[in-house]
Amino acid sequence: MPPCADPNALFRDLALPFRIRSKRRSPGGPGYPNQPADTPAAVAGIAADNVKAIDFVNNGETIPLEITNNAFFSNIATPPSAEPWTMQFRITYADGSVSTVDLPDPRQ
Secondary structure (H helix, E strand, O other): OOOOOOOOEEOOOOOOOOOOOOOOOOOOOOOOOOOOOOOOEEEEEEEOEEEEEEEEEOOOOEEEEEOOOOEEEEEOOOOOOOOOEEEEEEEEOOOOOOOEEEEOOOOO
């Protein structure tokens, strides 16, 4: 499956939309209402039954996401504002196939 240009588009095995929440929007913003400004960015979502594993690649660092009851969540590091922020989901299916979803920098 080719990379997804629109992270809010539905694709076959992750329930979207999901949000990359930025601590820049706290408190009271659309990211984390009523939370302190140091609340970390996070990624969360729901995976289909045929998803074996999900890795989140955050600026080159691969973070294996634990899937529990078809849901996943992880706090993620936010790079300094002057640096680009590259993110990608790598989804491994029960049949061994892998697909990727490239995500845009949420700060732009």
